[in-house]
Amino acid sequence: MHLDPFELHRPTTVDETVRLAGALAGRFDFLAGGTDLLPNYKMHLNLKPHLVALEDVDELRGFSADRLGAMARLADLERDPAFAATWPSVADAVGEVATPLVRASGTVGGNLLLETRCFFFNQSYFWRASLGFCLKADGDRCHVVPQKEVCYATHSGDLAPALMVVDAEVEVAGPAGRRRLPLADLYDAKGDGVRRLTLAPGELLVAVHLPRAARGRRGRYKKLRVRPAYDFPELGVAVAGRWTGDRVEELRIAVGGAEPRPRRFDTLTDALVGRTLDDARLRELAEAIGKSVRPVHNTFLLPDYRRRMVAVYVRRAVAEAREGTAG
Amino acid sequence: MSAEARVKFLLNGHPQEVPCEDARILLDLLRDDLHLTGTKRGCDLGTCGCCTVLVDGRPTLSCLTLARLTEGRSVTTIEGLTPPQGLSAVQRAFVDLGATQCGFCTPGFVVTATALLEENPRPTRAEIERAISGNLCRCTGYIKIVDAIAAASRSSG
Amino acid sequence: MASGPSRPLRLLGTKIPYVEGPLKVTGRAEYTDDIHRPGELVGRLLRSPWPHARLRSIDVAAARATPGVFAVLTGEKYPTPFGVLPITHDETALAVGKVRYIGDIVAAVAARDERTAEEALAKIRIDVEPLADYPDPQTGLSKVAEPIHARGLNGTNVQKEVVQHFGDVDAAFARAARTVRVRGSFVGVTHAFTEPLVTLAEATPDGRLTVWSATQVPHYLHRSLSEVLGIPMHRIRVIKPEVGGGFGGKSDPLPHEIVCAALAVETGRPVRMLLDREDVFFTNHGRHPTQNDVRIALDADGRILAYDIEAVIDGGAWSSFGTVTTYYNGVLAMGPYTVPNFRYRGRRVYTTKPPSGAMRAHGGTNIRYSVEVALDRLAEETGVDPFDLRARNALPPHSLTVNQFRITSTSFLKCLAVARERSGWDSKFRRLPFGRGVGLGCGFYISGSNSPIHFTPKMPQSTVHLKVDMDGGIAVHSMQADIGQGSNTLLAAIVAEVLGVDLERVHVQRVDSDVSPIDIGSYSSRVTFMMGNAAREAAEELRGKIVAGAAALLGVPAEGLEVGHERIHPVGRPDAGVPFLDALHRAMESTGALQATGAYRSPTLGGTFKGARAGTAPAYTFSAYVAEVDVDVETGEYRVEKIWAAFDCGRVLNRLAVEGQVEGSIHMGLGQLMGESMNYRASRLFNPSLLEYKVPAPQQMPEVEILLVGDDDPEGPFGAKEAGEGPLIATLPAVGNALYDAVGCRFLELPITPDRVLKGLDLRAKEGRRWKGA
Numbered sequence A: 001m002h003l004d005p006f007e008l009h010r011p012t013t014v015d016e017t018v019r020l021a022g023a024l025a026g027r028f029d030f031l032a033g034g035t036d037l038l039p040n041y042k043m044h045l046n047l048k049p050h051l052v053a054l055e056d057v058d059e060l061r062g063f064s065a066d067r068l069g070a071m072a073r074l075a076d077l078e079r080d081p082a083f084a085a086t087w088p089s090v091a092d093a094v095g096e097v098a099t100p101l102v103r104a105s106g107t108v109g110g111n112l113l114l115e116t117r118c119f120f121f122n123q124s125y126f127w128r129a130s131l132g133f134c135l136k137a138d139g140d141r142c143h144v145v146p147q148k149e150v151c152y153a154t155h156s157g158d159l160a161p162a163l164m165v166v167d168a169e170v171e172v173a174g175p176a177g178r179r180r181l182p183l184a185d186l187y188d189a190k191g192d193g194v195r196r197l198t199l200a201p202g203e204l205l206v207a208v209h210l211p212r213a214a215r216g217r218r219g220r221y222k223k224l225r226v227r228p229a230y231d232f233p234e235l236g237v238a239v240a241g242r243w244t245g246d247r248v249e250e251l252r253i254a255v256g257g258a259e260p261r262p263r264r265f266d267t268l269t270d271a272l273v274g275r276t277l278d279d280a281r282l283r284e285l286a287e288a289i290g291k292s293v294r295p296v297h298n299t300f301l302l303p304d305y306r307r308r309m310v311a312v313y314v315r316r317a318v319a320e321a322r323e324g325t326a327g
Numbered sequence B: 001m002s003a004e005a006r007v008k009f010l011l012n013g014h015p016q017e018v019p020c021e022d023a024r025i026l027l028d029l030l031r032d033d034l035h036l037t038g039t040k041r042g043c044d045l046g047t048c049g050c051c052t053v054l055v056d057g058r059p060t061l062s063c064l065t066l067a068r069l070t071e072g073r074s075v076t077t078i079e080g081l082t083p084p085q086g087l088s089a090v091q092r093a094f095v096d097l098g099a100t101q102c103g104f105c106t107p108g109f110v111v112t113a114t115a116l117l118e119e120n121p122r123p124t125r126a127e128i129e130r131a132i133s134g135n136l137c138r139c140t141g142y143i144k145i146v147d148a149i150a151a152a153s154r155s156s157g
Numbered sequence C: 001m002a003s004g005p006s007r008p009l010r011l012l013g014t015k016i017p018y019v020e021g022p023l024k025v026t027g028r029a030e031y032t033d034d035i036h037r038p039g040e041l042v043g044r045l046l047r048s049p050w051p052h053a054r055l056r057s058i059d060v061a062a063a064r065a066t067p068g069v070f071a072v073l074t075g076e077k078y079p080t081p082f083g084v085l086p087i088t089h090d091e092t093a094l095a096v097g098k099v100r101y102i103g104d105i106v107a108a109v110a111a112r113d114e115r116t117a118e119e120a121l122a123k124i125r126i127d128v129e130p131l132a133d134y135p136d137p138q139t140g141l142s143k144v145a146e147p148i149h150a151r152g153l154n155g156t157n158v159q160k161e162v163v164q165h166f167g168d169v170d171a172a173f174a175r176a177a178r179t180v181r182v183r184g185s186f187v188g189v190t191h192a193f194t195e196p197l198v199t200l201a202e203a204t205p206d207g208r209l210t211v212w213s214a215t216q217v218p219h220y221l222h223r224s225l226s227e228v229l230g231i232p233m234h235r236i237r238v239i240k241p242e243v244g245g246g247f248g249g250k251s252d253p254l255p256h257e258i259v260c261a262a263l264a265v266e267t268g269r270p271v272r273m274l275l276d277r278e279d280v281f282f283t284n285h286g287r288h289p290t291q292n293d294v295r296i297a298l299d300a301d302g303r304i305l306a307y308d309i310e311a312v313i314d315g316g317a318w319s320s321f322g323t324v325t326t327y328y329n330g331v332l333a334m335g336p337y338t339v340p341n342f343r344y345r346g347r348r349v350y351t352t353k354p355p356s357g358a359m360r361a362h363g364g365t366n367i368r369y370s371v372e373v374a375l376d377r378l379a380e381e382t383g384v385d386p387f388d389l390r391a392r393n394a395l396p397p398h399s400l401t402v403n404q405f406r407i408t409s410t411s412f413l414k415c416l417a418v419a420r421e422r423s424g425w426d427s428k429f430r431r432l433p434f435g436r437g438v439g440l441g442c443g444f445y446i447s448g449s450n451s452p453i454h455f456t457p458k459m460p461q462s463t464v465h466l467k468v469d470m471d472g473g474i475a476v477h478s479m480q481a482d483i484g485q486g487s488n489t490l491l492a493a494i495v496a497e498v499l500g501v502d503l504e505r506v507h508v509q510r511v512d513s514d515v516s517p518i519d520i521g522s523y524s525s526r527v528t529f530m531m532g533n534a535a536r537e538a539a540e541e542l543r544g545k546i547v548a549g550a551a552a553l554l555g556v557p558a559e560g561l562e563v564g565h566e567r568i569h570p571v572g573r574p575d576a577g578v579p580f581l582d583a584l585h586r587a588m589e590s591t592g593a594l595q596a597t598g599a600y601r602s603p604t605l606g607g608t609f610k611g612a613r614a615g616t617a618p619a620y621t622f623s624a625y626v627a628e629v630d631v632d633v634e635t636g637e638y639r640v641e642k643i644w645a646a647f648d649c650g651r652v653l654n655r656l657a658v659e660g661q662v663e664g665s666i667h668m669g670l671g672q673l674m675g676e677s678m679n680y681r682a683s684r685l686f687n688p689s690l691l692e693y694k695v696p697a698p699q700q701m702p703e704v705e706i707l708l709v710g711d712d713d714p715e716g717p718f719g720a721k722e723a724g725e726g727p728l729i730a731t732l733p734a735v736g737n738a739l740y741d742a743v744g745c746r747f748l749e750l751p752i753t754p755d756r757v758l759k760g761l762d763l764r765a766k767e768g769r770r771w772k773g774a
């Protein structure tokens, strides 16, 4: 499968990248590891005439306990035991992404920004043309929920929920300069699904910052998928928290792989702070989260099942996080 | 073709400079332009691992890699992992222990296994299974592939 | 023909690494897409976006005018129908008059490169009259407004109906002590071989056409090319390079192969047609989606009285092997038990979906699942151990089934005994904690279809030619098709065994219709049995010539000589003989290079009623598998922990290859059981990719203990039978029955995904049924 021609750019600094992005406004995509973008390009999904490769931009590379460069490779993170000890939920998630070969190229930034997924979207041009294009590429209606002009394609990245529960922030750079925002706010709650990020046009993800305050949280990420390799999450549940004995000091839960955005459930979890989380209460919490998550039928497993699994996975993830060693 | 529409890299230890447009995929360059056909095309979409090569020693899906981004790097294909005479320890074990049937997945597995043993000379079975879980084999049921990698790890010192 | 070995085997029976292994592990083995010809063009296909439509017109003018385009083809140019079975030629290379599924080929282009080809395809305008589509075979059982094919029975979409009745089933059910009914439902699954479909074709000025293709059956491709292109077979040369897996999916002559050759003829240039993975899924020919309904009657002693089986089989758009499939879904239930009364009604129905065809353990897999689950239920309901029930009903060796299958060797009882013992069955069955369970499933399969598809049984099914010259290297020619199962290695090993020479002397030549004598290829698990016998016969003839040379050298009668390791010597006196090469050179003095030929002909088998030959085979294989599973009862996810695989493939000739076939079969069987599915909504395939088609990952493989217990088969080469497909079958029911033992739910819909497991558990809870304390 060939790619349609495009022009490849290789900036070396963030400033240069941002300038390029400004100049090419709307006619380019950033290219990180390419493991999400290039399959989509091969399927002729939303092609652009320019690609801006980020691999030579020094500032984006590497990672430490406080900061993950946008271009940090998942395989490198996976191989760092100190990182795993500090950020257990994130390490769990990294190890669950795709396959070792995809992780060898795949990056943190690409994972957080990867295209949402849908059975009607991740198909060849021929396939999509034969049904009639949809909102998300080339068309004007949704095949999943035809009544609405909204895209329900699923957020299918493993890292986002795992980073959200440790209150990660992202640093972005754009024509208007640099800014920082909570990772959770990167995903546009008001968008129509096609617009799914709060990034301004031309904005570049530079790094993820891991707050010191969140160090020492116990954490876990649990992923539902058909096979223990290859598959995108059909559901991903991340937990991080602190307990004193049975008493909850802090608790964060995020769910990904089930809706167009990864979501945190702070109202539910904040209510538990200072209380003991016994089995009954945990069950209640899990059920409440399960009730509010609403997958649609656009992935392999049926939505009813995925929804039912939310409660089970939440309960287990919390229990396992609590048992796990603190970072 | 403009002067810059080329790529210069180290291919199996030898410097190469070949015409290459921006949108050229590494797998296509290797197979179709350079006729290095040991690297296989199974799915073209990152799922099967048949196209695995090493880029600066790291196993890489050549079907999802832009050829021009290997500029200045070292690319090693299955051809480059094969000694001039005979077979590498991993290759030998794959033959002797029946880890290759139709053989179409095999170059990818050999590349992945070679990199694994480089990094972790004594992997457990579970570690091997995990390491090869981006390479798809439809023939063997993986058992003999894991056997062979385990055997190669024992034989190399 | 074949008899037991006259001396202990030296090579056969050991673990013989593949002769081409070193080429495969170094990337030097040559597959079709690795071959390059000067001046090659790229061939691309335009596929139908409609599931069912009448073609009004196709405008290719703009495509033709595209610079860099060398040819554009549509259906009328080559309208001759073809198909793998001579009685059901209902396919055309490109759609003629109608398209019948999303993915049907409408047009093809040969261009200088991929981009140009696609640009040209995009300019083709097709005007159609859309027709009602028929994704559901049930609809097609009755008269439909727009039959998919004119040949559908009585205005329905039924492609083939088989009705068979042996004995008196109603009377048997009337006097039965216990009966059971199981209705199984199976989605389609596909081969998912790693090498995509690919063909390279070149027409040359000498009037010949050469076709390289990833095919399991070069000979059927050869015939179909000739029929459709109207070129005599002797002017077509078919070459089978290395093939990256087939599993049945490369056994039909496929339309893209013919289109590619046609483009080569049209352009006079070499044309490569490499299909994308999506195209491979659309080409399909995988296992038929099936609904079956199985009733079994037992007498008071636990003996099977009767089977009553119905099956509705979803054929997709074409016939392919479907007529055979329709028979197999009934008659392959004839073993491994004695079934004195048998009734079957099978209907294969065309649907507007990619064609179904033959896939590993063709026709024997889905019916086996339902039968074995039914027997598991009967065992439970009659309070008999599942092993005992099966042992009581085992088909005896050297017997005839009620439909006149000739059973010769069977080690089924041994399979049962060893599986029971090794798995620790008696301490596990119904005794493991809730969520954990063991199950038994058994299998039965043909060791080579006795009916060669295109010939009378008088023509050999397999032929092997040997040639040896002064260098002492033995060239082996045969059109048998190694697709990874190791038949080249077996061929070489048999020749080396008979001649007493080292394996490295034997060179199996690439399949090439110009020089390879006909063998009808890799399907129906026929190669070891048939090619093996042909190879043995050829090697024995050659041995006779070389021994005669030794006799002349030694001045003794040939009768007193035998072959030792690289020597020919007086019986029992290896030191007194002559080296192989000396004997060879002496033998060559009168004729030059020595040649020999061997052939395998099918015996006369089966009854005289209609369809009697379907399922006849010169031998059958038997299996008994125990699976142990661990179920997460809250999520429905489960793991198959271990499989004990007792298999009777007669004598084991290459242990490495047989083990590999068993392990690979289990992996494939588990795929169908656990998650693989051709996922259709209406006529549309939703998961044409290796990402969304769920071939199991390495971590999902259970531990496998292989127990090869076969006795020598009287007609198999050195006593061997097949091991390529039979080992798949028992996997599915063993796991299905183990899940029952684990959680007390029957799963009759495949694949058994976690949501289905939970549904079963919910249902059991609702019914208030308790199981193992839970």
Ligand SMILES: Cc1cc2nc3c(=O)[nH]c(=O)nc-3n(C[C@H](O)[C@H](O)[C@H](O)COP(=O)(O)OP(=O)(O)OC[C@H]3O[C@@H](n4cnc5c(N)ncnc54)[C@H](O)[C@@H]3O)c2cc1C
Pocket (backbone or CB within 6 Å): A029, A030, A031, A032, A033, A034, A035, A036, A037, A038, A039, A054, A070, A071, A074, A096, A097, A098, A099, A102, A105, A106, A107, A108, A109, A110, A111, A112, A113, A114, A115, A156, A157, A158, A159, A203, A204, A205, A206, A230, A231, A232, A233, B045, B046, B047, C691
């Ligand atoms: C077979 C297969 C299985 C997969 N399974 C999983 C899975 O299980 N879980 C999972 O999470 N993912 C999965 N993926 C998707 C993907 O490989 C990973 O998410 C990976 O981390 C993406 O990173 P990348 O660097 O390759 O992204 P790219 O493809 O390079 O980029 C992805 C998107 O992010 C944008 N982008 C990247 N970096 C930046 C930046 N710094 N600033 C602004 N925009 C940027 C790109 O423009 C693009 O739109 C799978 C992919 C494949 C091929």
Ligand code: SF4
Pocket (backbone or CB within 6 Å): A117, A118, A119, A120, A121, A134, A135, A136, A137, A141, A142, A143, A144, A145, A150, A151, A152, A153, A193, A298
């Ligand atoms: S959810 Fe609807 S709009 Fe979004 S990708 Fe799927 S079909 Fe298209």
Ligand code: FES
Pocket (backbone or CB within 6 Å): B040, B041, B042, B043, B044, B045, B046, B047, B048, B049, B050, B051, B052, B061, B062, B063, B064
């Ligand atoms: S061809 Fe690259 S992963 Fe399949």
Ligand code: FES
Pocket (backbone or CB within 6 Å): B099, B100, B101, B102, B103, B104, B105, B106, B136, B137, B138, B139, B140, C194, C244, C245, C484
């Ligand atoms: S050996 Fe055939 S796919 Fe692995």
